[in-house]
Amino acid sequence: MHKSVLLQEVIGGLGLKDGATVLDGTFGAGGHSAEVLKRFPDARIIALDADNGAIARGQEKFGGKISFHNSNFRNLDQVLKQAGVERVDGIILDLGLSSDQLSPPAGGFGRGFSFMKDEPLLMTFGSNGNMKENPSPEVLTAADVVNDWEEVNLEKIIRGYGEERFARKIARGIAERRKLGRIKTTADLVEVIENSVPGSYKRGRMHCATKTFQALRIAVNDELGALSEGLKKGFEVLKSDGRMAVISFHSLEDRIVKRFYREKVKEGRAIFPPKADQPRAEIRKPITASKEEIMINPRARSAKLRIIQKK
Ligand SMILES: C[S@@+](CC[C@H](N)C(=O)[O-])C[C@H]1O[C@@H](n2cnc3c(N)ncnc32)[C@H](O)[C@@H]1O
Incomplete structure (x- = not known):
């Protein structure tokens, strides 16, 4: 079972309000979306995943509470258009692989993501x-x-x-x-x-x-290309004061996110959001997992969360 990383930090950091519209670009096992719904039962969630297995499992679990789309987040603009949504209050991108993708689905075959098992060399999210x-x-x-x-x-x-x-x-x-x-x-x-x-x-x-x-x-999966495109398109569909939270697990991904955020702040189109407990201080540095979280979920060790707020 996939364990979500930095769950409270993502949901808290998005600064959502009742009735918010949230785009979860990497639905996976749905941990982050579920937490949004737990805290904001009236939230409208548009969930994307390139993996049709993740989408099918989500539909079974969440039924009509979430609008599901089997799509790469690099196409999020088209998905939102199709869903009739113009702007969103929050965006979550929790990059990479979900633990569920390391084990083959019941009756199916693994995709070769793990070197611990003998599987066909596919490695496609899609x-x-x-x-x-x-x-x-x-x-x-x-x-x-x-x-x-x-x-x-x-x-x-x-x-x-x-x-x-x-x-x-x-x-x-x-x-x-x-x-x-x-x-x-x-x-x-x-x-x-x-x-x-x-x-x-x-x-x-x-x-x-x-x-x-x-x-x-x-x-x-052209993961770095998809990230650059997803960041650009995601930022454009954010409402004013809307926030985007991105968790990366790789230094190249984190660099792309960091540079993109800095560019938007420099252009005067965004700010680093204020800390909840110190409104005068900005969250500029990446948020990382606590020792306690790393102990129960070693995958969290390399996670870096960066949040930006559109002006
Ligand atoms: C780390 S998991 C997300 C876990 C999820 N946040 C949770 O709490 O359960 C990443 C998921 O994103 C999907 N994914 C990765 N890159 C993607 C992309 N460019 N577009 C859409 N889905 C993507 C993967 O298929 C995987 O299911």
Whole structure:
């Protein structure tokens, strides 16, 4: 079961009022949306997720209380138009993967997000894992990237998106291995990575495939491109005094959010919101999880929450 990160900090930080309209761009298991409804039962929530499995589970759980849309948040403008909503009071983007996506749905197949299981190398958010192979050839999968991209580009994404110091060796290893036949599953890829990195790295605290898997997932879903587009479109649909809360788990994502917020403040179109207990102080720095939260949810360790308020 997915445990929501920084739940109280997000909902408190959005400064919502009764009857608020909220766009949850990353519905997942619905933890943040559920908390909005708990505190503001009259809130109108428009929930998006690129994963149709997350949307189906949400519809079952929340029924008509939330308006659900199986869409990437980079298309939030179209979704709002379709829902007949012009402006919103709050936006939540809780980036990345939900824990539910690490386990295959009942009767289905996992999508290869985890290096701990042997699954097809898909890594796409946009499918619920109920298939063995990628159903439509136009959807980019992790298997396409590792088998078809040039070695130099593989190295670039593994280093850039994974911040992996052995990117060159891993890219080389992939290029050599695929000469023998397609790399089809997560186990195939883990084997290649293990054979490419030094023994000391393989025996380290972190699994040696962690960073490469993260890099592939970011590339396959164009996560940084979607974030930049989602931030721009999200900011435009905020009402005056409306707020946007973004949780990121990766330094590249956090940098994009930080720069975007600074730019909007510099343009005079936004402010950093005041702290609830010290109205004269602004929340400029990212909000991170408490020790207690990290103890019960280790995923919270790398979470950074940034909030901005439109003028
Ligand atoms: C960390 S989970 C969200 C968890 C949720 N806030 C909760 O409390 O249960 C991220 C979710 O966002 C979805 N997602 C990631 N990037 C997306 C994008 N660009 N557009 C729409 N959904 C996205 C994933 O499919 C996943 O279900």
